[in-house]
Amino acid sequence: MNYILFDGPMRNNLLPFTFTRPVAEIRVGIMTIREKWEAYLKRGCTFHTEEYLSKKYSLTLTQDNIFIDSSFLPTKKVVAKIKELDFGQALAQEDTIIAYRSSSVVEDVDLVSMNSIIFEGKIIRIAHTWDIFSKNEEVLQADFDFITEGRKSQPISKTNNLICPERIFLEEGAKVEYSILNATDGPIYIGKNAEIWEGSLIRGGLALCEKAIIKMGGKLYGSTTIGPHSKVCGEVSNSVIFGYSSKGHEGYLGNAVLGEWCNIGADSNNSNLKNNYAKVRLWNYATEKFEHTGLQFCGLMMGDHSKTAINTMFNTGTVIGVNSNIYVPGFPRNFVPSFSWGGASGFSTYMPNKAFEAAEVMMARRGVEFNQTEADILNHVFELTKKWRNY
CATH class of the missing domain: 3.90.550 (Spore Coat Polysaccharide Biosynthesis Protein SpsA; Chain A)
Structure with missing residues (x-):
């Protein structure tokens, strides 16, 4: 079939x-x-x-x-x-x-x-962007059960402190040293050749995918997914990073989703809870307006190839498009269109030729070619998203 x-x-x-x-x-x-x-x-x-x-x-x-x-x-x-x-x-x-x-x-x-x-059975559907993190706990558990069924974890170094070790699984080549891993509230899956550096505090559920790295002193808790070839540090809560992205320094990322080839600058933070504890609304491209999520906790949604400077701040429920570069002090608005360059003081258009130069360098560092197919996709996105850029 x-x-x-x-x-x-x-x-x-x-x-x-x-x-x-x-x-x-x-x-x-x-x-x-x-x-x-x-x-x-x-x-x-x-x-x-x-x-x-x-x-x-x-x-x-x-x-x-x-x-x-x-x-x-x-x-x-x-x-x-x-x-x-x-x-x-x-x-x-x-x-x-x-x-x-x-x-x-x-x-x-x-x-x-x-x-x-x-069909009358239970089935999970990813119908909105916020479903990616809000349903991650249930999906991570299901994936863990499926992948590890009938298999045995690689040995876990005795330098680590483990709680519920039966719910911790290391693939071949995975390395974890001098860290605390607590799988009481969810499984911890360490993918092939992934690494957790010394002094990290991990509370499941966690998926650290192939060749991803948690740097020294990382604080990650449930349920969080770090996609292949990504690097993270600082505090990360209930977030999903698709892959090939970096949040390599201190700062908070919570109830968030990052695409591929993103970079979060040092000491950048997102809010995931409004000061009045109200439910969060989030920009929806389909309706072209802010829609109710029904969630009290909702942070940052960031498309592929977008980046932040150091000390960047995001309000609760912020959506960043593709190939945007956020910098300057203050909170940018809650919806930043694709190919935007700037921050709280205003934006200009981030032209594709400049964006592609940065993408080519970043991807080459991970051994991936930025080719014409990638450029054609992003050029099409640039044209699709013109209507939201008023600069």
């Missing part, structure tokens, strides 16, 4: 992260959504996404395909139901399509056009 992960109706709710990737490439828990589906299906998947992303994230069509809305996360039960679908049939929960079987893409798939089966 040929499996295809499609973006679905939630794609615009997940901007700015889906400006530069399909929904399936969002990381939540330990794995990306695509990695989860591939692990459960035991098959590779391709993507049905925006045309400008399709060169990097390609689609493979056959005469018989199963299309899966990638805002939904897999479970053994839902995967079993999907595999049972007949041609022309769909699996749905209430009035929402989870998956359908067809020879081609159905742009407006609905319950009327498909012979639908209702």
Whole structure:
């Protein structure tokens, strides 16, 4: 069977992260959504996404395909139901399509056009940006159980202080020395060749993915995901970093999501709680207004390639687009469009040629090429987001 992960109706709710990737490439828990589906299906998947992303994230069509809305996360039960679908049939929960079987893409798939089966089990959906961190605890636990089932952790150095060591798992090449790891409230997963340096205080759940590093004295607690090749230090609470990003110094990051190739300057902080304890509203690209999250704690959402100078401050519920550079004293506004340069005193347009020079250097430091495909995606994002830049 040929499996295809499609973006679905939630794609615009997940901007700015889906400006530069399909929904399936969002990381939540330990794995990306695509990695989860591939692990459960035991098959590779391709993507049905925006045309400008399709060169990097390609689609493979056959005469018989199963299309899966990638805002939904897999479970053994839902995967079993999907595999049972007949041609022309769909699996749905209430009035929402989870998956359908067809020879081609159905742009407006609905319950009327498909012979639908209702799925009555529990399934997690990542429908808004804040779901990435607010549902991370549950997803991280599910990923941990799936990945470690029937496996044994690599030995953990005796220099560490461990609480609930049975819920701590180290992959091959992982290194942890002279740190405190407390897995009472959630599992701690240390990926292949990842490192926790001396003096760190870790309270699960935590996913430290492949070749990621927690620097000396890091204070991380649940549930937090640090994606591959990222570096963190300071205090991090209930946040998700997709990968290849750095928060390498002191400062607070809480109830936040960072994309790839971000850099948080030393002593930068975000607020995650309003002074009046009110529920937080967050910018929504789909509706082009600030929407209620229903959350009391909500911090920073930052798209790919965005960066801050030292001592940068963010208000509760701030959304930063792609390729923005934030500096100067004071709090910038709660929504900063993509390709913005500046801060509280005002912004100018961060032109793509300058942004790409910085991206090329940063990516080369991690052994990744900034190629024409990446440039084409970001140029398209620059054009898409012009309407929000009034400078």
